[in-house]
Amino acid sequence: MNPSDIxxxxxxxxxxxxxxxxxxxxxxxxxxALIATGLPPVAANVTNTTSVFPGYVASVYGSRTDLADLARxxxxxxxxSLGPTSVVAASLGCALLLLTPAEAFDLVVPFxxxxxxxxxxxQDRLRRLVGHPRELSPRRQRLGLHxxxxxxxxxxxxxxAALGVMLxxxxxxxxxxxxxxxxxxxxxxSALGGLVGVLAFGLFGPVDWFDVAIVxxxxxxxxxxxxxxARRLPSAVLKTMIVVFGSVVGLVLLYRAFF
Numbered sequence: 096m097n098p099s100d101i102x103x104x105x106x107x108x109x110x111x112x113x114x115x116x117x118x119x120x121x122x123x124x125x126x127x128a129l130i131a132t133g134l135p136p137v138a139a140n141v142t143n144t145t146s147v148f149p150g151y152v153a154s155v156y157g158s159r160t161d162l163a164d165l166a167r168x169x170x171x172x173x174x175x176s177l178g179p180t181s182v183v184a185a186s187l188g189c190a191l192l193l194l195t196p197a198e199a200f201d202l203v204v205p206f207x208x209x210x211x212x213x214x215x216x217x218q219d220r221l222r223r224l225v226g227h228p229r230e231l232s233p234r235r236q237r238l239g240l241h242x243x244x245x246x247x248x249x250x251x252x253x254x255x256a257a258l259g260v261m262l263x264x265x266x267x268x269x270x271x272x273x274x275x276x277x278x279x280x281x282x283x284x285s286a287l288g289g290l291v292g293v294l295a296f297g298l299f300g301p302v303d304w305f306d307v308a309i310v311x312x313x314x315x316x317x318x319x320x321x322x323x324x325a326r327r328l329p330s331a332v333l334k335t336m337i338v339v340f341g342s343v344v345g346l347v348l349l350y351r352a353f354f
Contacts, residue, residue, distance in 0.1 A: 100132045101309055108310035112150030112317025115259055116157060116282065117325045117336065121147060121317075122255050123344055125310055134303055140192070141292075141300035144255060146307045148289035150314030155286050157322025158279035165276050173237060174280065178287060180241050181248040185288035188252020189295035200253060205349035207250065208257040212341030215264035215334065239269035244284055251288040252295075257348075258285060260341035274334050278325050 107128035111121030122143055129139035129146075155162070165174060191200075243265035251258040262281040263274070270277055296302050328336070 096132065096305065103128050103131065104306060104309045105313045108146065108150070108313030109317040111147055111310075112153065112314035112319075113321035113324075114317075114340070115147060115150055115285065115314075116154035116318045116321025117259075117278070117328075117340075121150070121259075121314075123257070123347060125314075129303075129306060129310075132306065134306070137197075138301040138303060140254065141296035142303045142306050143310075144289065144292040145296055145302050146310035147314050148286070148293050149311045150318030151282060151286035151289045153315045153318030154282040154322040155279075157319045158275075158282050158326060161273075161276045161279035161326060162283065165272065165280065173240065174283075176237075177240060177244050177284065180244050181284050181287040182291055184245040184248035185252035185291035186295065188249045188288075189292055190252075191249075192253045193295070193299055197254075202352050204254060205345050205352050208260060208341060208348055209345035211257070211261035211264040212338055212345055215260070215267060215341065216338045218264070218267055218334075236269055240266070243269065248284060248288045251285065252292060255288070255292070257341060257344045258288070260337055260344065263337055264341075274337075275326050275328070279322075282322065 104125075107125045111124040113121070114124065115121035125146060126139055126143045129142055130136065134142060162174075165171075243262070247258060247262045247265060250261065259278075259281050262284055263277055266277050266280060267274070270280070272280075
């Protein structure tokens, strides 16, 4: 690997860590960068998942204040119960990636991303249809959260691009919390799914560990910076950033799928 490839992966890792902490979708930065250095698609995908995981951990640390606020609001038990749901779903997603062809799912991914972005963009109107989170019964909120986390983690275990966009959009429908707190919970779910991916792909996938050693440290720095930035942004600004970025991500995936 030449110096230009190392520089490319370092910059991509830094950018991906920052974007993942704020909105998700950083994998669309590191994945093409890994392809550009010569890795085949499957190897680039599993290497990418392994590389960005430390950035998710840094994002959790960076958003620890918002997580503590969520726990103080009486949601500690509910938040802890989401862990097993995320781990099981991410494990299933990793198994799908390793055991089945990716072509069919690749065609669906752009529409999932654009759909998730639309959910976030029209969140207030959708809340009027399904009910505002504060109007949901505890049981409906709990079931809704588990369902959203399961679907998001399943997708994240398989590919993960724009996982954060999808999780933020889904969680915001059933959580009556600020965008910063929703983003903090998204970071935890992403980190749990990322840990499952590291273990599964490290054991059974064609991970390029040299590339991981380049991208991961940069993703850690970017993840921490992004989480701190997300906490300082007003909810309306953060929501707009996620919608814009999610739209771009979805259109890029759509282009890659059909052209």
